[in-house]
Amino acid sequence: MSTSDKPICVIGASGFVGSHVAAELLSRGLSVHGTLRDAGGPNKDWLNTMAAQVATDGADLTLHSASAFDKDSLAAAMDGCVGVIMCAGSAKIEPDTMPLMEALAENVSDAAIELAIDRAVFTSSTGSTNPPEGEPELKREMDHWSDPDVQLAAKKFAAVGKTRLDQTVLGKLASSGGAFRAVTINPSLIAGPCYQPEPVTSLRMFAAILNGERLTDSVPNGSMSMIDVRDLAKLHVAALDNPSASGRYFGVKKSWHWREILMALENAVPGYKMPAVDPNETPVRATQFDLSRQATLGIEIRDIDEILEGVVTELTRREMI
Numbered sequence: 001m002s003t004s005d006k007p008i009c010v011i012g013a014s015g016f017v018g019s020h021v022a023a024e025l026l027s028r029g030l031s032v033h034g035t036l037r038d039a040g041g042p043n044k045d046w047l048n049t050m051a052a053q054v055a056t057d058g059a060d061l062t063l064h065s066a067s068a069f070d071k072d073s074l075a076a077a078m079d080g081c082v083g084v085i086m087c088a089g090s091a092k093i094e095p096d097t098m099p100l101m102e103a104l105a106e107n108v109s110d111a112a113i114e115l116a117i118d119r120a121v122f123t124s125s126t127g128s129t130n131p132p133e134g135e136p137e138l139k140r141e142m143d144h145w146s147d148p149d150v151q152l153a154a155k156k157f158a159a160v161g162k163t164r165l166d167q168t169v170l171g172k173l174a175s176s177g178g179a180f181r182a183v184t185i186n187p188s189l190i191a192g193p194c195y196q197p198e199p200v201t202s203l204r205m206f207a208a209i210l211n212g213e214r215l216t217d218s219v220p221n222g223s224m225s226m227i228d229v230r231d232l233a234k235l236h237v238a239a240l241d242n243p244s245a246s247g248r249y250f251g252v253k254k255s256w257h258w259r260e261i262l263m264a265l266e267n268a269v270p271g272y273k274m275p276a277v278d279p280n281e282t283p284v285r286a287t288q289f290d291l292s293r294q295a296t297l298g299i300e301i302r303d304i305d306e307i308l309e310g311v312v313t314e315l316t317r318r319e320m321i
Contacts, residue, residue, distance in 0.1 A: 007030065007031040007062075008025050008033070009032070009034075009035070010033070010034045010087060011066070011077075011086040012086065013034025016190060016200045018034070018087035019050065021087055021233045021236050023195070024230075024237050026056070026060075026061060028059075029056045029058070033080075034047065035066035044063055047063065068103045069107070074108055078112060081117060083119045084112050084121070085120070085237070085240060086123065087123045088104055089161075097157045101161030102161065112180065119181040120169075123185055123236070124162045124248070125162040126186050126252065127151075127163070127188075128146050132150045139287060140290045141247075146163045147163075183240070185232065187227050187232055188226060188251075189226045190227060192230055192311060193314040207315055210269055210272050215258075215274075215275065219274065222257070223255045225253070227302075228302045228306065231299060232251050238298060245297065250294050253301045254289065256286060257283050259283060264305055265312075267305070
């Protein structure tokens with residue numbers, strides 16, 4: 001990264017994505033201002049341990065308490081930084097997710113602009129790229145938008161929050177007159193190793209499948225797009241560093257039918273046997289993404305076998321399977 005003399009602020013450094021973004025920056029010798037709800041709470045211990053393991057060239061991690069709804073607390077953490085990567089959010093699908101994501105988009109953007117920080121990257125979701133008229137033949141992140149009113153009626157609260165986040169962030173980009181370069185990275189299922197003491201949602205899901213507690217009788221006739229969390233972190237950092245990057249970028253490798261996912265799990269874990277596939281069923285077409293914008297960020301993304309290898313390694317380490 002070209003600006004290695006100044007720190008990067010990572011909003012939500014104790015989250016799944018945020019902790020990996022912080023680790024990626026620290027491993028490159030870049031100091032990090034990390035925010036979390038309570039910088040004096042228990043999360044500080046594993047975050048500081050992580051920093052000690054991966055930091056190079058004297059990079060350090062300083063932790064700051066901040067609230068999504070308090071712009072001044074965010075600005076205090078961002079002060080002195082050359083860029084911001086916003087990874088905070090909520091794993092819960094509940095109405096409170098909507099004002100949380102809107103506040104993060106608004107307050108992080110405004111604080112950055114007021115501090116003359118000219119670039120910021122935000123973790124969003126492919127949930128903001130689902131047009132209400134149905135899935136397109138080829139999904140393009142700059143063309144396809146979800147309708148938050150339709151999402152709200154379906155009680156897809158997290159998707160509403162991410163759609164409004166994208167709208168707000170790109171609105172700030174458009175109105176800044178070139179003074180603020182903003183990017184959203186839009187992933188679906190995020191998998192792989194995690195630093196947190198408690199396993200994240202994707203790890204629990206795969207553990208339930210492998211332990212015979214989920215998807216035991218049949219294979220869903222649907223698809224799922226995924227990315228390894230380490231590659232997602234690299235995409236965030238690349239987008240921050242690339243002066244030409246702005247707007248939305250998919251954060252996925254591709255979408256796989258559940259048949260492919262479970263077959264890959266079967267190959268990765270001796271003893272696991274996927275359910276029988278209905279021979280008369282016609283598999284649905286997996287979502288197709290135009291990844292040409294993502295390719296400009298120059299990050300090589302792990303394929304399904306490597307993604308699941310990381311998952312299985314982490315589950316084994318945690319004795320969850």
